[in-house]
Amino acid sequence: MRDFARSDSPAVQRQLDRLAALSIPEGRLGLDTIRALLDRLGNPHHRLPPVFHVAGTNGKGSTCAFLRAMLEEQGYTVHVTTSPHLVRYNERIRLAGTLIDDDRLAELLAEVLDAGEDLGPSFFEVTIAAAFSEFARVPADACVVEVGLGGRFDATNVLEPESVAACGIASLGIDHERFLLTPEEGAPTEPIARIAFEKAGIAKPGVPLVCLSYPADARAQIQTAAERAKAQLALLDYDWDVEIGLGLSYRDRRGSLNLPRPALPGDHQALNASLAVAMLRHQDKLRITPGAIARGMGQARWPARLQRLLPGSLAGQREVWLDGGHNADAGRMLGRHFSGRRLHLIIGMLESKDPAAIITPLADSLASISAVAVPGHDWHPPEAFGDHAAAQSDVAAALASLPEDGLPVLIAGSLYLAGDVLRQNGELPD
Template sequence: MPDHAHSSDPAVQTQLDRLAALSPGRDILGLERIAELCARLGNPQFQLPRTFHVAGTNGKGSTCAYLRAILEAQGRRVHAYTSPHLVRFNERIRLAGTLIDDALLAALLEEVLDEAADLQASFFEVTTAAAFLAFARIPADDCIIEVGLGGRLDATNIIPPPAVAGIASLGIDHEAFLLEPEAGTPDEPAARIAWEKAGIVKPDTPVATFAYPPLVQDTIAAKVASVGATHFPEGDGWTIEPSGDSFRWSSKLGSIDQPLRPRMAGAHQMRNAGLAIAMLRLAPDPQPSEAEIARGIAGAHWPGRMQLLGSGPLTALMPEGHDIWIDGGHNLDAAKQVTTFLSETLARREPIDLVLGMLANKDAGAFLAALAPYVRRVMTVPIPGHDHHDPESLAKMALDAGIAAAVPRTDIASALRALAADSPARNILISGSLYLVGQALDHNEEWPA
């Protein structure tokens, strides 16, 4: 199902409407269409500056944000390609530090869509080609590319060997695509996911990774060894030592003496920051200084990931003293990261109230079971424009998971109004989908920039 996108600019919207009408090529993973499309455009993927390629089930976007913030603290101009967008399509393509403007975006999409007319290309393939074309034409020092889905057959994987690859947190997600039976692939689901993600590793490419359970770790190590790459895993290669709201980073390549304090909330963000540092330490010169790394870690922000909403129309619906958090987590691995944040950061406060909406292809039962010990009650909502779990069914799943109260609502605002009438919980979490989080940011007028 293609991503839905809207723009207030008529020229951009015309091209986004053309994107939305594309065939569901995304349902058939492979590199043939994107390779042909890029060939017609002059192979812009071969004209990129120093490139960092990042895969993972969760945390890859935050890792990209840390990479960009550190590089920009170093004074470098940085391109970035990430997905999905939360409010505006422009968020996907950042050129030399600035979101792509409407006029250039409309022109690029028109050019790429015209070339893709007979290819049955997908939404993501066209978007990826447009990003590569922009990156090839606009000067920059570095390029950060986030994998869209999987790795081995993701459209971004037509790039030549990057300076460094990174693999963040791994979990089971997108089963219909990544676990489809295929000869020569691992049978065990966790190993198969790891094998697919490690598909971004290319010959002579150093790769930084998290530490994983033995089967996953062995799968990635074998893949790295098979192409002659260099493996730099958490634990054996680099480590972080958390202490309160800061952490220290050390590695075989040297350590950072000063404590590093991320702006982003949650212990998992310290690990994401640690992975970004590991990737930068593997990269060819120029290397960022310790001071530049510290500034980048402190300034990095990735909207919609355990983010505390500021003052706005949505937060105004709740009584004073209530905090509204948003997090786009939508799988079991993300739920575990959320519960760690809830237990460690919000442990001194009452159980949370949850506003939840989830896409139909997500395991809502497992997600709710993980959150249940921390939740007082749930307001379930739809996700307009996407196939989603019906709020009535989602509420029943919440009750089955052991949550004391679950009530379906029509939208986020009505859910918050209901909570405002009786909410001893001082923390409200809006979660379950990045699309839902995007709605929350839009309603609260906190647009990613």
């Protein structure tokens, strides 16, 4: 089962049903289809306001949220496209600060699907073509664009250097192995180096490529890609630096900033915020002040990433945390965040993901494990999470089964599960 939402709007649902019928021919790589589709739509990607283009395994969506918040605090209007959606497809296309409405979304998807009917585009190619078409039509000062998968062959990588203010690469880890680790002549064979090779494919001539710190093999791939593309590489620990404590002490060639910690919890979010700061500071298409950066730290919101649920119909009055992380990098982050605390884990994970990625880093913290289904998907049974994992029919049943012992609850393992939890608790992303 793939990533398709349901809509209360019949007009939108008709187009989502058409999207659901799309597939990618096995083994198809390249940007030819998305370019052909955009050409039929008048090449809207040539008419975008300055774009901030963000790749990475984990943290790219959060980095986009920080970029948007900081730019908006400067007074700019910002278009954003991110993926996947959690509850509604509309979340993928934000126009000048507001999610696209149903009436316009239905019209837009119909226009793009009609234009590309004989091209065989994928779900994501249609989505990006739709987003770029609307971004070119609706006035704004900036765009924030999240890479969907990889970077080199991602549909967003049609962006021209003239349109891009800065590119960024967030944390690197092993995920989507089937797509990103397929053997290819000329590509590195070591997994993390190959991941870096794919992500660094977004490098563009003359455009800042702002990156975090990575293992030597991965860093070498990014440096090579930047040199090949003639991009302006800016690496953490080489071209900019940050110290994370009670606040953030940031430094680069332009000077130093003393910033508050971001409102999003976790040291990993402080690092994502720092990447956003560095991207803004290394570009010259839009003016950004230290005050706007500092205010943006407290305004960024990114649902289902270490999000504490509000009291609601599902969470009740209990301390319940929600995270859609599902790979080893996400597991390590959760392990660090909950280190020294006992908690109850409710986990639902796609069959294609590794249960140990989440269970192992949290092992010393777990008071109980409840395994639940991921609605609409093939999922791991309880025994995949260890001998002590208990089966529960759903998240509500799992919560109801827990003792009233005052321990926090973490719901994790899948963004699809996280979206269902937000819907049930009445916290729809807006």
